[in-house]
Amino acid sequence: MFESPCKSINVLDAWSENQEELRETQPVSSRGTRKRQQNATLSVSAPQLCADDADKERKEKKYRPDEPIVRGIFQIGKKSHNVVLTATRVTWTPIQPETPTADHDVKRQEEYVELKDVFAVKVKRRRSAGQQTGGTLLGITLFQCKKKGLKLKEHAIHLNNLSEDHCEIWFKSLKEILSGFKNRPKSLKVFVNPISHKKEAYQIYLDEVAPLFKLADIEADVTITKRKGHALSILKDCSLEEHDGVVCVGGDGFVAEVAHGLLLRAQMDAGRDTDSIFTPVQAALPLGIIPAGSTNVVACSRIRRGMTAALHIIMGHHQPVDVCSFSSMGRLLRFGFSAMFGFGGRTLALAERHRWMPPSQRREFALIKTLANLKPEDCELSFITSHGAEDQINARVLYTIHSVIGEHGSWQTRQGLYLNISIMAIPCLCSTAPRGLAPNTRLNNGSMALIAVGNTSRSEFIKHLKRYNSTTNQFGFSFIETQTVKAVKLRPHSQGRCADDVSENEECNTKTMPIISSEGTYPWNIDADLLEVPSELLIRVHPQLLTLFGADMEEAEEAPVKCSCI
Numbered sequence: 407m408f409e410s411p412c413k414s415i416n417v418l419d420a421w422s423e424n425q426e427e428l429r430e431t432q433p434v435s436s437r438g439t440r441k442r443q444q445n446a447t448l449s450v451s452a453p454q455l456c457a458d459d460a461d462k463e464r465k466e467k468k469y470r471p472d473e474p475i476v477r478g479i480f481q482i483g484k485k486s487h488n489v490v491l492t493a494t495r496v497t498w499t500p501i502q503p504e505t506p507t508a509d510h511d512v513k514r515q516e517e518y519v520e521l522k523d524v525f526a527v528k529v530k531r532r533r534s535a536g537q538q539t540g541g542t543l544l545g546i547t548l549f550q551c552k553k554k555g556l557k558l559k560e561h562a563i564h565l566n567n568l569s570e571d572h573c574e575i576w577f578k579s580l581k582e583i584l585s586g587f588k589n590r591p592k593s594l595k596v597f598v599n600p601i602s603h604k605k606e607a608y609q610i611y612l613d614e615v616a617p618l619f620k621l622a623d624i625e626a627d628v629t630i631t632k633r634k635g636h637a638l639s640i641l642k643d644c645s646l647e648e649h650d651g652v653v654c655v656g657g658d659g660f661v662a663e664v665a666h667g668l669l670l671r672a673q674m675d676a677g678r679d680t681d682s683i684f685t686p687v688q689a690a691l692p693l694g695i696i697p698a699g700s701t702n703v704v705a706c707s708r709i710r711r712g713m714t715a716a717l718h719i720i721m722g723h724h725q726p727v728d729v730c731s732f733s734s735m736g737r738l739l740r741f742g743f744s745a746m747f748g749f750g751g752r753t754l755a756l757a758e759r760h761r762w763m764p765p766s767q768r769r770e771f772a773l774i775k776t777l778a779n780l781k782p783e784d785c786e787l788s789f790i791t792s793h794g795a796e797d798q799i800n801a802r803v804l805y806t807i808h809s810v811i812g813e814h815g816s817w818q819t820r821q822g823l824y825l826n827i828s829i830m831a832i833p834c835l836c837s838t839a840p841r842g843l844a845p846n847t848r849l850n851n852g853s854m855a856l857i858a859v860g861n862t863s864r865s866e867f868i869k870h871l872k873r874y875n876s877t878t879n880q881f882g883f884s885f886i887e888t889q890t891v892k893a894v895k896l897r898p899h900s901q902g903r904c905a906d907d908v909s910e911n912e913e914c915n916t917k918t919m920p921i922i923s924s925e926g927t928y929p930w931n932i933d934a935d936l937l938e939v940p941s942e943l944l945i946r947v948h949p950q951l952l953t954l955f956g957a958d959m960e961e962a963e964e965a966p967v968k969c970s971c972i
């Protein structure tokens with residue numbers, strides 16, 4: 407189990423005022439404290455209900471959304487306020503001397519916070535440095551999740567009152583309402599990939615996520631993985647019953663491993679035979695993604711920042727997502743979100759062979775080297791278009807088209823030379839492709855984008871790649887065909903020596919040099935993870951198979967970043 411880390415600066419900001427140390431404690435009635443309260447200068451009013459009666463009454467009674475549950479007086483900022491708690495919101499109005507226009511003024515000064523936006527309530531105490539328990543009661547603090555553009559931020563609202571009884575009623579009432587939000591997790595299984603990007607995933611978790619989970623009283627069972635496949639093997643066996651969600655902290659490769667593990671576990675639990683073409687069942691638990699990798703297209707298609715991602719998890723925001731299954735020779739290889747064959751697979755295979763290089767350097771090296779040795783792959787590409795899909799075939803089709811009416815009447819087949827073939831169930835937003843690698847698909851539209859880049863010159867191909875970085879249509883070339891599909895079959899025809907076996911200094915002139923490896927497999931880039939596939943790969947989309955914590959994003963949060971290598 408994970409030991410609770412120190413509070414992050416972000417969260418401490420919300421908790422600290424001057425030198426006061428603020429901790430959550432259940433209010434305790436102590437005579438000494440009471441005495442100090444009587445002498446205190448803050449305005450204190452006895453709550454309208456006494457603690458025990460209020461507790462009983464609250465539990466027995468069902469309140470209308472606008473019916474007051476508790477009323478009281480708190481100091482908010484520098485002013486005393488009348489504060490009212492209903493089942494849906496906390497409303498506060500400054501206390502002012504009565505004037506003929508008082509009604510009108512009060513309405514204008516009324517403020518409120520919706521409880522659906524509040525993720526934690528704490529009792530606030532002043533403690534001296536090192537003091538672990540007790541302390542002078544200051545009031546209660548509500549932690550609100552605020553939306554700012556596409557980001558979520560936490561915001562503290564301090565309701566100051568020195569009465570233990572008063573604060574206890576408010577604390578209990580608020581806790582009870584907050585615990586009624588069923589989607590909000592109470593226990594999470596967390597996986598952290600310590601080697602993601604520049605090895606900062608665990609620090610991101612400690613600084614940005616763990617303090618928020620602690621604030622929201624979420625128990626986190628944290629595993630720092632020891633090797634590739636560690637999270638997958640745990641997910642296959644561990645008990646998930648006591649958890650309300652799984653969280654992974656890392657990049658795309660790690661997200662793909664955890665998502666695959668979660669879905670594989672669901673198939674095992676449901677008794678599905680993964681050595682056949684089967685209809686998968688949905689994952690039992692939602693998955694939260696804290697982006698911390700070199701590539702975060704799965705995370706970026708939704709959320710980019712740790713704090714925003716953590717708050718979506720805490721608030722229990724759910725986002726169903728389509729998932730692909732990748733099968734070869736009738737056997738499931740894995741679940742995932744996106745796949746690239748040809749240039750995309752080859753580049754990743756080369757980068758993986760240079761793992762000793764720093765991540766960005768090895769990616770740029772592999773990209774340039776693969777571009778230098780650019781070559782098409784001879785393949786048979788079959789697909790089933792999605793119902794109601796709009797064909798976006800360009801005016802000039804370069805390939806020999808064999809429309810084959812399959813057994814179910816809907817497979818279409820193309821035969822030809824391709825530089826790259828991408829199949830994506832999600833838009834794959836990233837800084838180098840702010841509109842997405844597949845802008846024509848959505849997270850849960852039940853279809854995949856098929857982008858087939860036919861054979862062309864290197865300069866035309868680079869022009870196409872560069873357009874990902876701009877707002878110009880990256881598919882507006884005669885050698886590119888896009889389709890909206892439900893299933894894809896890709897069978898490479900190449901035989902012979904592996905192109906990647908060509909030594910680094912050896913020039914590769916053969917136009918049709920195949921990419922098959924010496925083991926007879928083809929490199930696929932599946933969610934930034936290298937998958938060696940021996941023969942034909944079948945890719946099917948499964949609508950809304952996985953639920954992610956979070957919300958859809960229609961565009962990347964940040965301004966496009968120029969890719970330095972093309």
Ligand SMILES: Nc1ncnc2c1ncn2[C@@H]1O[C@H](COP(=O)(O)OP(=O)(O)OP(=O)(O)O)[C@@H](O)[C@H]1O
Pocket residue numbers: 598599600601602603604630631632633634635636655656657658659660661663698699700701702765934935
């Ligand atoms: N402890 C570990 N040691 C080595 N590899 C691991 C470990 N834990 C997870 N992995 C694997 O590391 C791979 C890359 O992880 P991740 O996607 O988080 O990082 P990244 O920096 O985005 O990676 P990349 O450099 O490949 O883009 C994943 O395939 C994951 O399964």
